[in-house]
Amino acid sequence: MGYRTHTNGELRAENIGETVTLSGWVQKIRDKGFMIWVDLRDRYGITQLIFDEERTSKDVMEIASGLGREFVIQVKGDVIERESKNPNMNTGDIEILVSEIEVLNASLTPPFTIEKETDGGEDLRMKYRYLDIRRAPVRNNLMFRHKVTMAVRNYLSDKDFIEVETPYLIKSTPEGARDFIVPSRMNEGQFYALPQSPQTFKQLLMVGGMDKYFQIVKCFRDEDLRADRQPEFTQIDCEMAFVEQEDILQTFEGLTRHLLKEINGVTVDEFPRMTYDEAMRKYGNDKPDIRFGMEFGELNEVAQHKDFNVFNSAELVVGIAIPGGNEYSRKDIDKLIDWVKRPQVGAKGMVYVRCNDDGSYKSSVDKFYDEEDLAKWAKKTGAKAGDLICVLSGDASQTRAQLSALRMEMATRLGLRKSDEFAPLWVIDFPLLEWDEETERYHAMHHPFTSPKPGQMELLKNDPGAVKANAYDLVLNGNEIGGGSIRIFDKEIQSKMFDYLGFTKEEAKAQFGFLMDAFQYGAPPHGGIAFGLDRLVAILGGQETIRDFIAFPKNNAGRDVMIDAPAVLDEEQLEELHLKVTAQP
Known part of the structure; x- marks a missing residue:
């Protein structure tokens, strides 16, 4: 009949009298000698098994007495009424009187307890993340993330957005954070970069007439690490054609309202709007917590x-x-x-x-x-x-x-940052450019494809620091959960923007010539936004740490301590990738 007829979370009092087969991991054992209780766990819950020498065969009792924590077992038995019921368990009215048992796989004693409250420190749990995932809080967080992503997909699909995958092996660009670089074996001395975002590709999809695009996509930034920042992260990436700023704000207020209602049961009426200057004056940062x-x-x-x-x-x-x-x-x-x-x-x-x-x-x-x-x-x-x-x-x-x-x-x-209260806010009218003391030139505050506010292009010549961007950030509870802009879609204006940012004509063509070429073939007005999924899920889940909602996170040094990455390559691989350093004679 297979490994199970039911999961460990579904049996109830109405199942009493049925013969069932269950499989799972041994959570806990209480051995009285003449009677043994075992808590059997899987993703769906826990069911109590009972073995007693009056009703259970000697062979089965012997196997039960040799079980250890985290053994994988299969049992067959009858559903009976539990004498001391447990109202805190969904299956707390019943237990299984086991008649057959098979150990599918034994287990070493785990390095920390697989319980809601564990004795394992963070580093140890990250090293054995596959064991940590067995714990209810981590498992529930991953299931919660799934629920959020499904709600996002359903909402955007219902609004006629099309999910399109864009490449991971792309070209390195000098703007923004550092790229992760991938050497090309087939093209000696040349390198791909992993995308910091699918920015240019989603703009090209608008040129291609897709009209409404989204993608739940991995992005990569080789930045100096801070607490709770991952070198790889996930974005809800979106772009729309024939839109103005107001169209985008309305669409993604709708998405945020939908998530808060669907996931948290919370109705949010107002999405206040605040200029960047006002946010800095009133709160000292551009992502204020207005709870x-x-x-x-x-x-x-x-x-x-x-x-x-x-x-x-x-x-x-x-x-x-x-x-x-x-x-x-x-x-x-x-x-x-x-x-x-x-x-x-x-x-x-x-x-x-x-x-x-x-x-x-x-x-x-x-x-x-x-x-x-x-x-x-x-x-x-x-x-x-x-x-x-x-x-x-x-x-x-x-x-x-x-x-x-x-x-x-x-x-x-003072307890004013309550995780069950939600206060969204749009911050608008960002500066288009910001001065960088190190390079002594202006850089794009968002990216070089952001359009200035209507009527402000001419200001770039004489007072570039005063120009406002047609850009917007969505802030929730003091965290930026999304940001985007109306894009430049005219080749001449984009070319001028590269000039103001200090690109030579040759650099601009080498880096972004493909986009400029595409603009010559009827690019529509377009704009978009990207949400940080990891952060959004953590806030909706009432927690601060994004690592808790990522299946296999990196630590604060950007290392995966479970698989021990990054790691050294052997000489043969380096040679094949044309990266071998040879000693000079």
Whole structure:
């Protein structure tokens, strides 16, 4: 009859009296000598098996007594009512009185317990990831990811999007992060690159008349690694023809609403829109978490009129109000000052103001500022009685980043970043270009195919830093989950953009000549967006770490510790790929 008639998660009280065959892994054994209970696990759940010497043959009892954790077994037996029922298990009303058993495969003792709460550290679990996947939390995360990707596919397919696969072996381009490079054995001295995104291919699909494209696709970036960043990641990549920005925002608000409703049962009515400049001014970053307040209050005009040189010499003086922060002791505040002075944040210090319950104020700079001054600070930051105002100052961009870090830290400490609350937001009107001090030239903030806002192309000549991009990011709970733009679709305008970005005509032709050529054959207006699937799934799943939702993730050093990759190639392979370094005579 095969290995099983049922899975280990489906038998219920109505199955009592049936004879069934089950297969799976031994989760747990409780051996009383005359009676043995075994929890049998598979992807679908756990079923309790019972062996007792009065009702079970001697041979079967003998095999049962020799079982170990993670043995793979097949059993046949009768479904009977469980004496001590377990309301926490779906199969908790029944157990299987085993009449036949076969060990399909024995197992070594696993290096950590295969339980919901395990004793294995992260490195150990990554080394034995195939065992970690047997644990319910990891398995459930992978099943959750599947559910999200199916919801995405169904929604986009219903909206007439066509899924098209694009190549993985492509050409290296100088823009953006570093490429992973693949040597070509057949073409000596030449190399493919793995795609950072299918950007040019999806634009070519629009030239090809596909109209609406999507792909759930692997992308690769050889970047310096930070916590929770993977060298390979998955995008929901989308492009549409004959669209303006509004069409794309409406379409992908719809997708996000659909996912929140379908996956989380949450209805979201509003997708506020905020310009990049406003986001930086109010929150200090371009992906603000708007589940809570603590908006920035700029204090230059109310703090730079006294003899406090720290503020007077600063480009920006800015503060936030910590709700209920006046309860903090001096020791607590000193710890907060130490926190902002850590190298990861980089502030030189912090000024604070206590907003007392009686309406008075007490600050760390009372020597320079009176109650009337501090009341103006409270008004600018929206501080109320019982709050604590925290003020940083210095270079504008650095200070905003430092205060943003403090805002997020305090929100976490105060429990304001609730994983079951969802606050989406569109950030629009990004700068088209950003100045790079190292190369002393402008770079595309998104990529060189992004169109300027209508009517701003001429600004590129005289004031390139002021030009706004026809670009948009979708932010959810303080994370950028998607970003895109309306593309340039005219060869002449694209050529000018390459000029402004410092490409020579020869470089532009060598790198992107195929796209420029395609634009000569009737390219339609088009635009698109790409969602980071790993991050999106983690947020919908109420967690912070994307690794938990990836079957076989890399560690923080970009290594796969399970298969030990990357690895050294042998000399013969290197020679075949024309990579062998020969010693000079």
